[in-house]
Amino acid sequence: MQTTKAALVVDDSRSMRRMVSAALAESGFDIIEGANGAEALHKAAGRAVSIVITDFNMPVMNGLSLIRELRALPEHRFTPILMLTTESKDSMKAAGRAAGATGWITKPFKPQQLIQVVNKVVG
Amino acid sequence: MNNDMQEFVEVFLEEASEHLECMEGALLELETTSDQPELLNTVFRAVHSIKGTSATLGVRSVAEFTHEFESLLDRMRDGQLHVTPELTELLLESVDVLTGLLDATASGSPEPVALDKVLAQLRTLNKADSDLSAQDNRSDINDSPQSTFRITFRPSRDFFHFGLSPLLYLRDLAELGTVEDVCLDSSALPPIEQMSPESCYLAWALRLTTHRTKEQILESFLFVDDATFIEIVPEPKDSDQPDVVEDSHSNAVKESGKLLACNASANGSVVSDDSSRAKATPRGAGNRESVRVNGERLDDMINQIGELVIGISMVEAEWQSLSPDVESSAIVQLSKIVRDLQEQSLSMRMVPIAATFQKMNRSVRDLSGRLSKQVRFEVSGEETELDKTVVDQIGDPLVHMIRNSVDHGIESPEERIAAGKAAEGCVSVRAYHQGGNIYIEMQDDGKGLNPDSIRRKAVDRGLISADAKLTEQEIYDLVFEAGLSTAQQVSDVSGRGVGMDVVRRNVEDLKGSVSIASTPGQGTTVTVRLPLTLAILDGLLLSLGSEVYVAPLLSVVESFRPQPGEVKRLANDMEVVQVRGEVVPVLPLHSVLNVEGAVTDPYEGLLVIVEDHDTKFALLVDDLLGQQQAVIKNLESNFRKVPGIAGATILGDGRVALILDVVGLRHLVPSQASRTTLTGELHDCS
Amino acid sequence: MTAVDDIAQLTELSTDGNQFLTFTLQEEEFGIEILRVQEIKGLARITPIPNMPNYIRGVMNLRGTVVPIVDLRARFSMPEASYNQFTVIIVVTIGEKVTGLVVDAVSDVLNVSDENIEPPPDMGSGSDTAFMAGIAKSGERLITLLNMEELVSFDPS
Numbered sequence: 001m002q003t004t005k006a007a008l009v010v011d012d013s014r015s016m017r018r019m020v021s022a023a024l025a026e027s028g029f030d031i032i033e034g035a036n037g038a039e040a041l042h043k044a045a046g047r048a049v050s051i052v053i054t055d056f057n058m059p060v061m062n063g064l065s066l067i068r069e070l071r072a073l074p075e076h077r078f079t080p081i082l083m084l085t086t087e088s089k090d091s092m093k094a095a096g097r098a099a100g101a102t103g104w105i106t107k108p109f110k111p112q113q114l115i116q117v118v119n120k121v122v123g
Numbered sequence: 124m125n126n127d128m129q130e131f132v133e134v135f136l137e138e139a140s141e142h143l144e145c146m147e148g149a150l151l152e153l154e155t156t157s158d159q160p161e162l163l164n165t166v167f168r169a170v171h172s173i174k175g176t177s178a179t180l181g182v183r184s185v186a187e188f189t190h191e192f193e194s195l196l197d198r199m200r201d202g203q204l205h206v207t208p209e210l211t212e213l214l215l216e217s218v219d220v221l222t223g224l225l226d227a228t229a230s231g232s233p234e235p236v237a238l239d240k241v242l243a244q245l246r247t248l249n250k251a252d253s254d255l256s257a258q259d260n261r262s263d264i265n266d267s268p269q270s271t272f273r274i275t276f277r278p279s280r281d282f283f284h285f286g287l288s289p290l291l292y293l294r295d296l297a298e299l300g301t302v303e304d305v306c307l308d309s310s311a312l313p314p315i316e317q318m319s320p321e322s323c324y325l326a327w328a329l330r331l332t333t334h335r336t337k338e339q340i341l342e343s344f345l346f347v348d349d350a351t352f353i354e355i356v357p358e359p360k361d362s363d364q365p366d367v368v369e370d371s372h373s374n375a376v377k378e379s380g381k382l383l384a385c386n387a388s389a390n391g392s393v394v395s396d397d398s399s400r401a402k403a404t405p406r407g408a409g410n411r412e413s414v415r416v417n418g419e420r421l422d423d424m425i426n427q428i429g430e431l432v433i434g435i436s437m438v439e440a441e442w443q444s445l446s447p448d449v450e451s452s453a454i455v456q457l458s459k460i461v462r463d464l465q466e467q468s469l470s471m472r473m474v475p476i477a478a479t480f481q482k483m484n485r486s487v488r489d490l491s492g493r494l495s496k497q498v499r500f501e502v503s504g505e506e507t508e509l510d511k512t513v514v515d516q517i518g519d520p521l522v523h524m525i526r527n528s529v530d531h532g533i534e535s536p537e538e539r540i541a542a543g544k545a546a547e548g549c550v551s552v553r554a555y556h557q558g559g560n561i562y563i564e565m566q567d568d569g570k571g572l573n574p575d576s577i578r579r580k581a582v583d584r585g586l587i588s589a590d591a592k593l594t595e596q597e598i599y600d601l602v603f604e605a606g607l608s609t610a611q612q613v614s615d616v617s618g619r620g621v622g623m624d625v626v627r628r629n630v631e632d633l634k635g636s637v638s639i640a641s642t643p644g645q646g647t648t649v650t651v652r653l654p655l656t657l658a659i660l661d662g663l664l665l666s667l668g669s670e671v672y673v674a675p676l677l678s679v680v681e682s683f684r685p686q687p688g689e690v691k692r693l694a695n696d697m698e699v700v701q702v703r704g705e706v707v708p709v710l711p712l713h714s715v716l717n718v719e720g721a722v723t724d725p726y727e728g729l730l731v732i733v734e735d736h737d738t739k740f741a742l743l744v745d746d747l748l749g750q751q752q753a754v755i756k757n758l759e760s761n762f763r764k765v766p767g768i769a770g771a772t773i774l775g776d777g778r779v780a781l782i783l784d785v786v787g788l789r790h791l792v793p794s795q796a797s798r799t800t801l802t803g804e805l806h807d808c809s
Numbered sequence: 810m811t812a813v814d815d816i817a818q819l820t821e822l823s824t825d826g827n828q829f830l831t832f833t834l835q836e837e838e839f840g841i842e843i844l845r846v847q848e849i850k851g852l853a854r855i856t857p858i859p860n861m862p863n864y865i866r867g868v869m870n871l872r873g874t875v876v877p878i879v880d881l882r883a884r885f886s887m888p889e890a891s892y893n894q895f896t897v898i899i900v901v902t903i904g905e906k907v908t909g910l911v912v913d914a915v916s917d918v919l920n921v922s923d924e925n926i927e928p929p930p931d932m933g934s935g936s937d938t939a940f941m942a943g944i945a946k947s948g949e950r951l952i953t954l955l956n957m958e959e960l961v962s963f964d965p966s
Contacts, residue, residue: 065844071284077321080286090420102286103346120345123291430873670856716859758858761906762868762877763963765858771868771875779856779870791860 005122006030006048010040010066011055011084016107020053020084023111024118037061041069044076051122052081053105053114056092064099071100080121132182136229139177139185142169143222148481150214151488153206160200166214167196173221184234185224191245192217204248213248216241269300269334271358277308277326279350287346289323295343300333330358418511421471428461428468429659429754435461436775469659473508476554476563479518480505483525487550490529497536497547498529504554509561513633513653517563520626524565524649525550532569532647542644544568560635563651572641574598599639603627634660634677660755662772662782664748665731667713668720673753673772673782674733674742682731682747690725700730700741707732711743715767715791721745733785740789751775753782767791829919829945831952832899832912835887839912840919840945840952847900847907849915852892865963869909871900878909879961903957910961919952921945926954 007029011017014035021031032049034040038061040054052070056063063083070076080102085092093104102121105114146169149162156162174189195214198204216237223235274296278289296302308326312318331340337355344353435458442451480502491498509517533539533548540546550567574595581587581601593601602623623639630637635653654677662673681702690700690709698709709730713721722728722745730741753772758765769784829840850871855878857867864883868875878898882889890896890913898909929941942956 068844078283078286090423097285097348100285117345120295121286121288121291123288123294426873433873718857718859756875758868758875761875761908762858765861767859771856773870773873773875777870778854779868779875781856781858781868 005050006032007118008032008034008040008044008049008052008054010034010037010053010058010063012036012058013055016055016084019111020114023114024053026111027115027118037063037066037069040066044070045073046075048075049079051118052076052079053084053118054081055084056096064095067096067099067101082117082121132228135177135182136225139173139225140222142173143218143225144478144481145169147215147218147485148478150211150218151481151484153211153214154208159206163196163200167193167200170196170221182228184238185221185228188217188221188224188238188242191242191249192221194249195245198249213241213244217245269332271330271332272337272340273328273354273356273358274331274340275326275328275352275354276344277352278323279348280322280324281348282323282351283321285346285348287348289325289327292344292347293327293329296329296331296340299335299340299343300331303330303332305329326352416471425468425472426754426756428465430773431461432465432754433773433775433777437777440775470508472510472512474511474514475505476507476509476514476561477505479514479521480552480554482518482522483552486522486526487529490526491533494530495535496529496533498533499547499549501549501551502553503551507554507556507561509653513561516629516633517651517653520629521552521563521565521651524623524626525552528565528567528569528647532567532571534570538570542570561653563653564648565650566646566648568646571643571645571647572599572602572639573643577601596640599641602639603637634675660753660772660782662751662753663731664751664774664780665712665742665744665783666746666748667716667744668718670718671748671774671778671780672712672716672744673751673780674731675769675782675785676750678733678785680732680734680739682729684729685725687726698725700725702732702739702741705739707739707741709741709743710788710792712788713743715788738789742783742788753780755782827921829921829952829954830899831916831919832897833914833916834882834885834912835890838916838950838952839881840921840954841899841901841910841957842954843918845901845903845957847902850898850900850909851894852896852898852911866911869898871907871909874907876900876907876909877963878911880911882911882913884960901957903961906963908961919945919947921947921952 005028007021007024009017009020009024009031010033011020012035017033017035021033025031029050032040032043034043036058037054040052041061044052054063054066058066061069067081067083070079070081081100083092083096083101083104085096085104085106096104103117105117146166149165153159153162170189170193174186174193177183177185177189195204195217199206199210204210220235220238220241224238226232227234276289276292278287282289293302293305306328308328309324311324311326313324318324333340337357340355341353344351347353435454439454439458442454484500484502487498487500490496528550533550534542534544536546539548548568550565552563552565554561554563556562578587578593578598578601581598581604582589586601586604587593603626604624627637630651630653633653635651637649637651639647639649641647660673661676663676663679665672665674685700690698692698698711699706700709701707709725711723711725712718713723722743725743728743728745729747731744731747732739732741751774755770756772757770758768765781767784767787767790769782769787771779771781774780828843830843830846831838831840833839853869855867855869858865858877861867864880866878866880866883869878870876880889892911895914896911897915898911899915900907900909902908925946926943927946928943929938930944940956940960942954945952945954
């Protein structure tokens, strides 16, 4: 049973992860971190999370593959997933969408913007 | 600062430098304009924006300084302080300090020396009567009238699969204003046995009364997928004023200052529409809006339109083969539209040269003051537009050339009077279009170049032999040689950032050229020619075996079929041809590029004379296929740089043709030949 | 969990339950992760690029994008086959770049579970196994899984 909200933050950059985690923790999320898609998938499997925020380019398993893998898991079919992208390229967004991403945040962003977007997709 | 913050900081610095440019332009006009409030607003917005971002990113030095800077501007806006030459000077100094602080952030260089002094001045002025400004009653921005919208929201079937929830969007709408008449449309619900519990079949219609604009409401539908249907229709309040909504929208957007930047050029690369930008002079109602667009998206679009042009050529060719005698008026019309569209899309990469001219203006002002010279700066054609990339690369060299003019060209007032000239010198710059090129002409009425001293230096540096016979013009051209201009005495005042050789290299990297003319005692003129755009190239299609290559038309001098005996073989196996007395080495393209099945006998093929810097050589090709505008695609995006090849383009029949890099080709020639005849300094062949 | 365990786990996860597109080259079967495959195309006009290794056949127009074409037979120093109407190009993404691979024929899409993937055989220092990601077993079939990053690298050498 999940009573608190949990957020899964996936980024290979440690400080980026920390920045996102800090902002989310402040808004009351429990934080799970992953340094790449594979690690994140491993940690997310079998548990409910309120939101996943993932980077695009990562070693081992990139963000797109992570999203596809998560969507293939029954427990994450409807989990909101936001991608962090450095470019606002539409093709990137389209690729993310096709993989099942809920939305995206273009880097750089301010913590408040992040929280705004998160609130947009988390009930 | 850690590395990842650095990423944000870099973007910030880029933005900030655009703001600085914008501020400086406005400040320079402050003393002469009749519309000070708008100029002050421009500066204020720029400082405000830098302050906000620097504070978020933790760039404290900048945040602190901009805070004081902003306060001063705010009080000037409120009319508590009036514009005086001293105050303008302080504002300009503040811009310098801010520039220094940003540089310090970027490169870790020390903070500007003047920081403490200027900061203290700002603080003193701000403290003077800060109580007065304590309560200001600025009118609230958000006083746009309420309007009512009818909103239809029909989520796509797969809505849930993207992790989206319709309820959240309804919640957010309710936060924008008053929601009434919510209607659930369940007509799309299938019979229960066909219903998928994971699909969304419901739709909603509602009325929303809000201060927000249609666009702002649409923004609240962030992330909905393309298959989701959203309709927002304003309910006219007074039936005779259907446009009210639109008006309040543009005001709100303007106030928010987010979409409408005072500076048209956007982050990284790009664009705008409006020449009033750099002058920062409001043009009243004619002040058109600009929108910041991501450069990459714009380039993608331009590329796509390039494809469209290719597509329509293919259609034309196909029609031609199907019915050679009948013209299709539909295709003709379509083709015209597509080509117009391409022209327009290319124009979107263009920015006015005005921002660069303004930097020159500042330079002239500063430098003439310090050198105690009287210099008038004249500008014309500042609305002339250039490709953003060109402006970025050419800006600094141009500014340095203007500094040279003031420093080395214009004489002191005493010298000028003694020479029978007006005490005040004149430096002018003008930009204009001519035949697919942009010309930038910098002129001064100073003492002109001294051919004797240039010649002496060139001999000293071993650039020419002591007995070389050179015309005056040839001597002037030596200024662009690497060994010469950079070695000239460096004035500690101008600092002379770049030599003329660097200027020439920059210009030539952009596929342009630079020339100089001078009359002793009367002045010097430097003319820079630049291509209109970098995205498209006028190409000459060459056939070689079964392949087609594209040569940039700009580097092609002429082409001809050699007469028997015209091509001579030298002792080192190098072939040469005489063109009007000039001996030009022949470059057998097929062997350099390893193309099979091409003509190897120069008398059966054509020689295309190309020019690179001052070296000419003749490319041996099979035939010429005609000219074509080529949309340049780089090979690096999916592959890598290829020596001798500048890029690729797609021909009318859909196949890829490689674009020759004339500079790079020279370096592909077997080394023995290049040592004997094709010598030239190594050059980055990008 | 130690760092080493961690890494082991991650590498396992990344191939776990992956699907592979299999194709043949001279009767041998190879596999590429399906997620990399953008599309499969018939042979189109290829423009040669001068002075490239023989396996880089040139570039092709893929809906307006210029894409390099690598002949895998040539890449593996197999005898060359003449291109015909059955020759196919598998368009794959490698990092940010898109590349076309010329192969003899595409076979099928294969689900391979973890335990049926073996690490590439250690053939001693002399042989080149860098481009192999592993060997997949499916019934009687043995499929060489390719490591694209190693296989297709365009950095000038």
